[in-house]
Amino acid sequence: MKNRALVALLLAVLLAVPAVAQMSSTSQDQSTASQPAQNSASSTASQTATSTDSATGKPLQPPAREGFWGHLNPFARKKYVQRQTQPIRDRLNELDELTAANSKMIKDVDSRAQQGIQLASAKANEADQHAIDAGNKAQMAQQTATQANNRLTNVEQVVGNIDQYKATNQTEIRFRPGQTVLSKNAKSALDDLATPLKNQRGYIIEVQGFSSGRGQAAIATSQKMADSVVRYLVLNHDIPVYRIYVVGMGNAPVQTGNAEEGKPAKRTAGGHVEISLLKNDLEQLATTSNTGTQSPQ
Numbered sequence: 001m002k003n004r005a006l007v008a009l010l011l012a013v014l015l016a017v018p019a020v021a022q023m024s025s026t027s028q029d030q031s032t033a034s035q036p037a038q039n040s041a042s043s044t045a046s047q048t049a050t051s052t053d054s055a056t057g058k059p060l061q062p063p064a065r066e067g068f069w070g071h072l073n074p075f076a077r078k079k080y081v082q083r084q085t086q087p088i089r090d091r092l093n094e095l096d097e098l099t100a101a102n103s104k105m106i107k108d109v110d111s112r113a114q115q116g117i118q119l120a121s122a123k124a125n126e127a128d129q130h131a132i133d134a135g136n137k138a139q140m141a142q143q144t145a146t147q148a149n150n151r152l153t154n155v156e157q158v159v160g161n162i163d164q165y166k167a168t169n170q171t172e173i174r175f176r177p178g179q180t181v182l183s184k185n186a187k188s189a190l191d192d193l194a195t196p197l198k199n200q201r202g203y204i205i206e207v208q209g210f211s212s213g214r215g216q217a218a219i220a221t222s223q224k225m226a227d228s229v230v231r232y233l234v235l236n237h238d239i240p241v242y243r244i245y246v247v248g249m250g251n252a253p254v255q256t257g258n259a260e261e262g263k264p265a266k267r268t269a270g271g272h273v274e275i276s277l278l279k280n281d282l283e284q285l286a287t288t289s290n291t292g293t294q295s296p297q
Contacts, residue, residue: 157281165204165278169193173229175271177212180224182232190229193275194237205239206276207246214251221271223248229273 171193173186182190197203209226211218226246233239 165280167276168279169277171275173225173273173275175225175273177270179271180221180228182228186229187232190232190275191237193277194233194239197237197239197277202281203243203277203279205233205244206278207244208274208276209246209248209271210250210252210274211248211271212251216250219248219250221248222250222273225271225273229275 171189173182173189175181175183175186207226207229209222209224209229211222211225213221223246226248230241230244230246233244234241
């Protein structure tokens with residue numbers, strides 16, 4: 001009987017312990033709620049200071065003590081545990097949201113940076129192309145300026161030597177004594193001289209007639225022979241008259257060989273006409289101008 005009484009007493013004590021602990025916790029909560037306003041203000045200030053150090057601005061609150069069991073009551077219920085761990089879960093959710101937002105911002109910044117790099121690269125390539133085009137145009141301009149300078153130099157030389165004619169071809173036409181009519185061979189020689197002159201410019205033809213005899217009779221005969229040559233060139237080859245210079249030399253002495261050798265001039269022994277073709281640089285200038293005009297740009 002005594003043993004049963006002891007067992008019942010122990011059971012009663014064990015059942016009374018949670019009730020006492022619950023009452024102690026309730027009394028402690030009431031005493032905490034009745035603290036002065038200064039303690040509440042200091043607690044609010046400490047929470048504000050702590051919130052400034054938190055990432056989300058909502059610091060975790062320390063768990064409330066459950067009587068004399070410390071931070072965790074071994075007899076606490078499931079709802080109590082959920083209530084204590086809910087702030088942690090909320091904080092984890094906030095951190096996940098912040099991480100997702102930061103990742104999105106990083107992707108946006110990276111995308112904008114890539115677009116900026118591509119745009120800058122495109123602009124740089126376009127600038128390089130413009131620079132190449134400008135270089136090509138400058139080179140073409142330099143070539144054009146060089147050609148223009150060369151042509152100007154040629155023009156200056158031609159203008160400086162416009163009255164300088166050089167003998168390029170000479171032909172001699174012989175006549176029988178007492179005749180001023182051109183023979184077949186004479187006409188063929190004149191054709192060979194005048195045919196290449198068609199559409200040319202910058203030339204003159206010098207015609208000098210020589211005749212044997214003396215005085216005015218020889219001069220008149222030589223003039224008639226030279227006139228027959230001029231007449232044939234004008235009528236048969238359309239040589240402008242202003243390009244032909246005619247003179248009847250009569251029985252004037254003719255210089256043979258090099259004058260510097262000191263050989264004396266000889267008088268003509270029969271009637272003949274000397275035709276000299278003289279040219280300046282106008283034809284060469286026209287050829288150069290046509291070549292520069294047709295050159296590829």
